[in-house]
Amino acid sequence: MKPLRSKIAIILFLVLTGYTLNSFGETSTPYFDMVGTYKDLGIGTHNDIAVNLQGEIIVADGDKHRLLKLDPDMRNIKVIQVKLDNKDKPFTPYGIFINSTNNIYIANPDLHTILVIDLDGNIKKRIGGFGSCLERPVDVTLDADGNLYVLDMIGPKVHIFTPDGNTIESIQIGLELQDSSVTSLGLDSKGNIYVTDKGLGKVLKITPSRQIFEFEKIDYGDDNLMTPSGIEYRYRTRIRFH
Numbered sequence: 001m002k003p004l005r006s007k008i009a010i011i012l013f014l015v016l017t018g019y020t021l022n023s024f025g026e027t028s029t030p031y032f033d034m035v036g037t038y039k040d041l042g043i044g045t046h047n048d049i050a051v052n053l054q055g056e057i058i059v060a061d062g063d064k065h066r067l068l069k070l071d072p073d074m075r076n077i078k079v080i081q082v083k084l085d086n087k088d089k090p091f092t093p094y095g096i097f098i099n100s101t102n103n104i105y106i107a108n109p110d111l112h113t114i115l116v117i118d119l120d121g122n123i124k125k126r127i128g129g130f131g132s133c134l135e136r137p138v139d140v141t142l143d144a145d146g147n148l149y150v151l152d153m154i155g156p157k158v159h160i161f162t163p164d165g166n167t168i169e170s171i172q173i174g175l176e177l178q179d180s181s182v183t184s185l186g187l188d189s190k191g192n193i194y195v196t197d198k199g200l201g202k203v204l205k206i207t208p209s210r211q212i213f214e215f216e217k218i219d220y221g222d223d224n225l226m227t228p229s230g231i232e233y234r235y236r237t238r239i240r241f242h
Contacts, residue, residue, distance in 0.1 A: 046063075047061075047093065047094045049096070050096045050104070051098070052098045056070065056071060056119075057070040057074075058080075058096060058098055060093035060094060065090060065092055066080070066082070066091075067079070067080040067121075068080065080119065080120075081121045082115075082121040082123070084123070087111075088115065090111070091108060092110050093106045094107040094137070094138050094139065095107040095138055095139030095185070096140070097140050097141050102118060102119050103124060104116070104118070104119070106140070107137040107138055108137070109137055109138055111129065112128050112132060112137065113129050113134065113137070114126070114127040114128055114134070114137060114140055114150060125165065127148065127150075128150075133152075133167060135152055135154035135155070136154045137150045137153075138182065139151040139183065139184050141185050141186065141187055143191075147160055147161065147162060147163065147168065148162075148165075149185055149187065149193065151182055155174075156174055156180065156195070156197075157172055157173060158170070158173055158185065171206060173195055173204055173206060174204065174212075179199045180200050181197060182195055182199075183196050183197070183198050184196045190208070191207075192205055192207055192208070194206075
């Protein structure tokens with residue numbers, strides 16, 4: 001999954017390297033340069049992050065149409081030069097997932113595509129595209145068998161693919177309402193699927209039998225409604241939304 005500690009780590013990185021965060025979640029160019037590698041490499045609107053087994057942090061910088069890689073000690077950052085063909089552009093990475101062999105799965109919503117790349121930026125696989133079942137994929141994850149789960153904003157739906165990219169099923173998870181904005185996808189060890197909808201302020205749980213349960217938005221009495229946008233699964237403990 002996408003552990004909360006990785007998100008804490010990226011926040012610490014931004015602070016330590018002098019990035020400032022504005023009210024829109026964007027970052028400016030650092031006002032000092034610790035080791036000569038951060039200068040003029042300001043991160044735009046970062047849509048998602050993932051951490052591999054080596055502790056390297058991958059950032060989906062959708063605003064600047066690129067992926068960034070941070071070393072585990074956070075003292076080096078570099079752009080992953082994704083080797084894109086014209087058919088892969090515009091490249092706007094959204095949700096990302098990295099597996100145990102360092103393949104990065106990237107939701108590219110503008111092209112209705114999931115790209116699979118390695119850490120050197122080589123494209124290993126393309127799933128979806130125009131005319132496919134994917135209309136606007138915004139997040140992606142894998143199960144223990146390597147099956148691919150894709151959250152599609154249009155529908156909204158969850159599409160499930162085999163490791164080879166063949167469609168297993170598409171699950172309609174709600175009505176396409178004006179305020180709906182599904183953002184994140186998660187799985188637990190029992191095969192339950194979780195989807196956050198920060199627009200409607202709710203979380204959906206889809207069981208293996210495809211029953212759908214809703215956790216409704218919470219009103220705290222001061223007009224501040226829960227807007228869940230991320231999911232973390234802790235093995236043998238609980239699902240957490242943030």
